Amino acid sequence: MPWEIVAIWAIVIVTLTWFRRDEERLRSHRLAEQARYFATASRYRHRPETPKQTAEPIPAQALVHRHYLDLLKSGAAMAPQAPRT
Structure with a gap:
């Protein structure tokens, strides 16, 4: 009976150690991928491009x-209300 309890605890300790090492390995792998991306990516890639001016006419819609949107900004527009019955 005591050796069974020792065996169970040994399995628990080995499993937890294995899990922790595997998680650390995955975390370091993800960090290395991020470092490789930021080391090789073009500068300021994360910033959106500025909109370019076009000579195309603006559609009526x-x-x-x-x-x-201008009315909303000025506060002159009211939200549409349901008709009263």
Whole structure:
């Protein structure tokens, strides 16, 4: 009976040690991948590109949307309300 308890504890300790080493290995692998990416990526890749000016005409629907957003910013527009019955 005592040797069975010792065997169970030995299995638990080995399993926990194995799990911890495996997690550390995975964490270091992920860190190495991130370091490799940032070491080789072009500078400021994470920043969005500035929008380019185009000579294309603005569609009418976009003008309507822009006007609505301007009204929202100014506070003149009210949210649509459901009709009262």
